[in-house]
Amino acid sequence: MMKLVKEGSVTTPDGFAAGAADGRIKKPGQLDVAIIYSHRPCATAAVFTQNQVAAAPVIVDRETLQNNRRHIHAVVANSGNANACTGQIGLENTRRIQSLAANALGCQNSQILVLSTGVIGVQLPMDRVAGGIKEAANTLEPDNGSLAAQAIMTTDTYPKHTAIRVELAEGVVTIGGIAKGAGMIHPNMATLLGIFTTDAAIEPDLLDRLLRTAVGQSFNRISIDGDTSTNDTVLLLANGASGVHISDQQDIERFQLALNTITSALAKTIVRDGEGATKFVEIIVAGAPDVQSAHMVASTISTSPLVKTAFAGSDANWGRILAAAGRAGIAFDQNQVSLSIGVADPDQLNIVAQGTPTSYQEADAAAIFNEPEFKILLDLGAGTGTATMWTSDLSHEYITINADYRT
Amino acid sequence: MMKLVKEGSVTTPDGFAAGAADGRIKKPGQLDVAIIYSHRPCATAAVFTQNQVAAAPVIVDRETLQNNRRHIHAVVANSGNANACTGQIGLENTRRIQSLAANALGCQNSQILVLSTGVIGVQLPMDRVAGGIKEAANTLEPDNGSLAAQAIMTTDTYPKHTAIRVELAEGVVTIGGIAKGAGMIHPNMATLLGIFTTDAAIEPDLLDRLLRTAVGQSFNRISIDGDTSTNDTVLLLANGASGVHISDQQDIERFQLALNTITSALAKTIVRDGEGATKFVEIIVAGAPDVQSAHMVASTISTSPLVKTAFAGSDANWGRILAAAGRAGIAFDQNQVSLSIGVADPDQLNIVAQGTPTSYQEADAAAIFNEPEFKILLDLGAGTGTATMWTSDLSHEYITINADYRT
Numbered sequence: 001m002m003k004l005v006k007e008g009s010v011t012t013p014d015g016f017a018a019g020a021a022d023g024r025i026k027k028p029g030q031l032d033v034a035i036i037y038s039h040r041p042c043a044t045a046a047v048f049t050q051n052q053v054a055a056a057p058v059i060v061d062r063e064t065l066q067n068n069r070r071h072i073h074a075v076v077a078n079s080g081n082a083n084a085c086t087g088q089i090g091l092e093n094t095r096r097i098q099s100l101a102a103n104a105l106g107c108q109n110s111q112i113l114v115l116s117t118g119v120i121g122v123q124l125p126m127d128r129v130a131g132g133i134k135e136a137a138n139t140l141e142p143d144n145g146s147l148a149a150q151a152i153m154t155t156d157t158y159p160k161h162t163a164i165r166v167e168l169a170e171g172v173v174t175i176g177g178i179a180k181g182a183g184m185i186h187p188n189m190a191t192l193l194g195i196f197t198t199d200a201a202i203e204p205d206l207l208d209r210l211l212r213t214a215v216g217q218s219f220n221r222i223s224i225d226g227d228t229s230t231n232d233t234v235l236l237l238a239n240g241a242s243g244v245h246i247s248d249q250q251d252i253e254r255f256q257l258a259l260n261t262i263t264s265a266l267a268k269t270i271v272r273d274g275e276g277a278t279k280f281v282e283i284i285v286a287g288a289p290d291v292q293s294a295h296m297v298a299s300t301i302s303t304s305p306l307v308k309t310a311f312a313g314s315d316a317n318w319g320r321i322l323a324a325a326g327r328a329g330i331a332f333d334q335n336q337v338s339l340s341i342g343v344a345d346p347d348q349l350n351i352v353a354q355g356t357p358t359s360y361q362e363a364d365a366a367a368i369f370n371e372p373e374f375k376i377l378l379d380l381g382a383g384t385g386t387a388t389m390w391t392s393d394l395s396h397e398y399i400t401i402n403a404d405y406r407t
Numbered sequence: 408m409m410k411l412v413k414e415g416s417v418t419t420p421d422g423f424a425a426g427a428a429d430g431r432i433k434k435p436g437q438l439d440v441a442i443i444y445s446h447r448p449c450a451t452a453a454v455f456t457q458n459q460v461a462a463a464p465v466i467v468d469r470e471t472l473q474n475n476r477r478h479i480h481a482v483v484a485n486s487g488n489a490n491a492c493t494g495q496i497g498l499e500n501t502r503r504i505q506s507l508a509a510n511a512l513g514c515q516n517s518q519i520l521v522l523s524t525g526v527i528g529v530q531l532p533m534d535r536v537a538g539g540i541k542e543a544a545n546t547l548e549p550d551n552g553s554l555a556a557q558a559i560m561t562t563d564t565y566p567k568h569t570a571i572r573v574e575l576a577e578g579v580v581t582i583g584g585i586a587k588g589a590g591m592i593h594p595n596m597a598t599l600l601g602i603f604t605t606d607a608a609i610e611p612d613l614l615d616r617l618l619r620t621a622v623g624q625s626f627n628r629i630s631i632d633g634d635t636s637t638n639d640t641v642l643l644l645a646n647g648a649s650g651v652h653i654s655d656q657q658d659i660e661r662f663q664l665a666l667n668t669i670t671s672a673l674a675k676t677i678v679r680d681g682e683g684a685t686k687f688v689e690i691i692v693a694g695a696p697d698v699q700s701a702h703m704v705a706s707t708i709s710t711s712p713l714v715k716t717a718f719a720g721s722d723a724n725w726g727r728i729l730a731a732a733g734r735a736g737i738a739f740d741q742n743q744v745s746l747s748i749g750v751a752d753p754d755q756l757n758i759v760a761q762g763t764p765t766s767y768q769e770a771d772a773a774a775i776f777n778e779p780e781f782k783i784l785l786d787l788g789a790g791t792g793t794a795t796m797w798t799s800d801l802s803h804e805y806i807t808i809n810a811d812y813r814t
Contacts, residue, residue, distance in 0.1 A: 053733030053741045053762075085729055087742065087763035120726020121764050230730050305712070305801070306809055313810030319527025322492055323637050326460030334460045335494065355460075356494035357528050394712070395810075399803050402713055403720030 001167050002258050004265075005174070008163020009145025010036050012176040013199035015241030019139035020147035023132020025080035025118070025125060031151035033132030034077045036195055037105060037140055041071035042237035043204045044113070045211040049232035055084035057114040058231060060094040064110055069204040072237060073107040075195055076133060077115035077152050078124070079180070082191075084230035085121040093124045100130050104137035115193050117154055117180065117231050149178035152193050155401055156180050160269045166258035168251040170244040173200035175255075177262050181222075181270030191229035192219055194266060200255065201240030206247070210256055211236040218263035222271045222390045234263075271390045276397030279311045280390065282375040284346055285325075288385035293330040295387040297380065300328035308394035316341065316365035318351055325378060336381030341368050346377035408574050409665050411672075412581070415570020416552025417443050420581040420606035422648030426546035427554035430539020432487035432525070432532060438558035440539030441484045443602055444512060444547055448478035449644035450611045451520070452618040454626075456639035462491035464521040465638060467501040471517055476611040479644060480514040482602055483540060484522035484559050485531070486587070489598075491637035492528040500531045507537050511544035522600050524561055524587065524638050556585035559600050562808055563587050567676045573665035575658040577651040580607035582662075584669050586641075588629075588677030598636035599626060599677060601670070607662065608647030613654070617663055618643040625670035629678045629797045641670075678797045683804030686718045687797065689782040691753055692732075695792035700737040702794040704787065707735035715801035723748070723772035725758055732785060743788030748775050753784035 011018045016038050023033040046065055048058050065072075076097055083090050094116075098109040105112075116124070139147075149159035163176035177196040202210070215234055236259075246255055272280050283301050288294035301307055304324035310317040318339055326334065335355040342348025349368060351360045368374050418425045423445050430440040453472055455465050472479075483504055490497045501523075505516040512519075523531070543558075556566035570583035584603040609617070622641055643666075653662055679687050690708050695701035708714055711731035717724040725746055733741070742762040749755025756775060758767045775781050 051730060051733035052735075052737070052739055053729045053744075082726070085726055085741070085759065085762060085764065087761065089763075120724075120730065121759075230726075230733065305805070309806055309809035312806060315810065317527075319489070319492055319637075322460045323458060323527065326458035326637065330459070332459055334492070337460075352492070352528075354494065355492060356496075357492070394806065396803055396806050398712070399716055399719060399801065399806060402716035403722065403802075 002261065003165050005163040005165060007146065008176050009149060009161035010176045010178050010195055010197045011142050011145030012163035013174040013197045013241070015040050015199055015239045016197045017140040017142045018144040018148040019136040019141065020144065020151040021132040021135035021139065023078065023128045025078055025128060025132070031147060032078055032080045033129065033136045034148035034151035035074055035101065035133070035136040035140065036148055036197065037074040038237065038239040040239040040241055041073055041111065042239045043070050043202055043207050044072040045204065045208040045236045047211060047215045047234045049229060051230050053085065053230050055082050055116060055231040056086055056090035056094045057083055057116045058233060060091060061113050061233065064113060068110050071111055072113060073111040074101055074105055075113045075115060075235060076101045077193060078129060078132070079152050079154050080118040081116060081122055081124050082118045082120045082231050083116040083124050086123055089123055093126055096126060097129060097133065100133045101137070104134055113235060115233055117152065117191055117193055120230060145176060145178060152178065152180045154180060155275055157273055160266055162262050162265050164258045164262045166254055168244055168246065168254055169248060171242060173198060173242045173244045173255070175258055175262055177266055179266040179270060181273065192232050192270060194219060194234035196236040198236070198238045199240065199242035200238055201245040202238045206252070207236060207238055210259055213256060214259045214263040217260050218267040221388060222267050268390055271392050274392035275401045276395040277392030278372065278395055279393040280373040281311055281392070283389045283391060284375065284377045284386070285380065286377065286386045287379040287381045287383060288330060289383040290385040291387060294385035297325050297328040297330055298387045298389040300324050302389045302391035305394055308391070311393035312395040314366065314370045316369045321376065321378065322352070332380040332382040338379045338381065340377045341365065341374060343368055343371050343374050346375035409668065410572050412570040412572060414553065415583050416556060416568035417583045417585050417602055417604045418549050418552030419570035419583040420604045420648070422447050422606055422646045423604045424547040424549045425551040425555040426543040426548065427551065427558040428539040428542035428546065430485065430535045432485055432535060432539070438554060439485055439487045440536065440543045441555035441558035442481055442508065442540070442543040442547065443555055443604065444481040445644065445646040447646040447648055448480055448518065449646045450477050450609055450614050451479040452611065452615040452643045454618060454622045454641045456636060458637050460492065460637050462489050462523060462638040463493055463497035463501045464490055464523045465640060467498060468520050468640065471520060475517050478518055479520060480518040481508055481512055482520045482522060482642060483508045484600060485536060485539070486559050486561050487525040488523060488529055488531050489525045489527050489638050490523040490531050493530055496530055500533055503533060504536065504540065507540045508544070511541055520642060522640055524559065524598055524600055527637060552583060552585060559585065559587045561587060562682055564680055567673055569669050569672050571665045571669045573661055575651055575653065575661055576655060578649060580605060580649045580651045580662070582665055582669055584673055586673040586677060588680065599639050601626060601641035601673060603643040605643070605645045606647065606649035607645055608652045609645045613659070614643060614645055617666055620663060621666045621670040624667050625674035628795060629674050675797055678799050681799040682808045683802040684799035685779065685802055686800040687780040688718055688799070690796045690798060691782065691784045691793070692787065693784065693793045694786040694788045694790060695737060696790040697792040698794055701792040704732050704735040704737055705794045705796040707731050709796045709798035712801055715798070718776070718800035719802040721773065721777045723776045728783065728785065729759070739787040739789040745786045745788065747784045748772065748781060750775055750778050750781050753782035
């Protein structure tokens, strides 16, 4: 029914090609310009940052998609420069990228989407960007998706890409994706770029619904540092090359499940490769008044520096988890709270019941916190709302990376 | 009119005495129990944590003050153990502290307030606490206020105390204070204990108003790590020993100014001595739709890990400041934003105008960020709301302190 494709990426679905180039926007010798191209025009859905300070490509892409959600041909992405806080010149540069790519690919400006990630407040070196686009367009191949994944990396330590095949009534369709993360990662979209492609044929409205649902259950559930960025974008392009149309309810559900699977997989990979991350922690909040409250509590725990430094120190200092929950702005009775931790099963070791520590052994708790991956289940005893988030620890390496990012 | 008292503390105002002891709640050889005592009963105002997970002493003090705001005789404080998440036993232990102190001091249980700070979720070692209270009561002296400041320290690196004299219509009154901070420091009260005393005679309602105003302009303006704690408490005790009654409007204003001055001074000291802090940064947000919006933006900037690691690296990476402002949930037009930085004058160097970088020299910006103290002025161009916050950087030392706090 559903099967992950080993080493899959945005070019695994039929009819997509990718190219990448070293445009010398980052340090020389690294790919920093990517093009993902479909000869067939794509229906396209997008989710953008909610940050008031939106980067030029976010502003331009919103405009582009407002006029054209059915005939997108390509995505051009660069790393090394976010083209954010760059004013009118930044907008003009983004439009120039559209035009350069349209010329190289033989399509219209309005059929090109642009993504940028990197340093804020510096104008793009347009001559080098132009060279990069030309070169990337010349390297377009149907198996170069993983090079595109490399070209969008900033502080990521490895490229992130995957694909999945799903069997529907009319036949098999494929969904592929690449993503980058590492810093400024937090729900509501972060410095996170995600590009997903599929060879299914899907109407733009349905595509939009599918993408929003998937993002809500994946990229909006992760947090590395609580900072949301100016450039966050997730795109989903459907070119219909498989000949399989999706409209029937069962097909929609199967496609949604497959899309959720690869967006979650890439989202978790982003946490695992978070800046300086040495731990991957699943925070499950249950017993909240409602789902939104559960999410607020999970989010507050996931971003607490004290909780995350305790993770870094493998210190089962659960008091910090309760203290973070208590400041999330959600009412609950501390005497009803229970907390369990575990490696595979979050109920493995109950350490707080009715708001006070149980007679658990510190060594057992320490053993769980010492694992690279573990789970925390906090039950507020105040209702039936549940939410899960994935977060990392806050380590020395995070400080090292971010105290001199530009130097 | 108004004069700081060198080496002043809670015992500088007339009629207050303090004592301190090593109750072996922390590592041996450190003071960890303090008593601040007034033979004359005190009108008392208090501000407590808003965390849902409130420590036992916070719960008990709220009850005590509900019944008795006019006849408080003493504050007993311990460090090394927060008595939080300790359930019914924790409440009983706090009441037992009231009773032990009342016996030692010859007053009623209901005339004793209790403060605790330290590790969460461990029951107090009551035999040692009892010994500490007895010993602290035996060392009560009118010039031992700075020892009390020492006894409430946790990860603070030095004791924090000050006092001020202010001339009013009827005569001179004195206000003194001690405080501790260092971790879990964020507005809305943090792991911050503050005890203020005055020999002025002030009605409880007025005292409450004076304290809330002062806290709003001092302790609620600081942030070290965004984590608010289970134990935060600021107390103000007025014993009337000076014979000067405060009720006339001009006296109220003068007293308020003096109280603001010392609460701000101690609040800033807490930021300077924040865990691992090497920078003291004043964040001024202007041009917000209203004061509350300005405060939300200032607070989001003050707690952004990316902003604070840039401070640690002396990196004038202003894009992170704008990105943090943009996710604060306040609407503004990024093209109207300006940003200036400076050492004494926040307008010294304008680095962003109309949302884009000016032609400032990177070396000039770096020179300012390289200072141990500097100011940042962000004007959103969206109104007249203004707010100021004081924050620190996020350094390796913070991680070191918090990754193994309990070990």
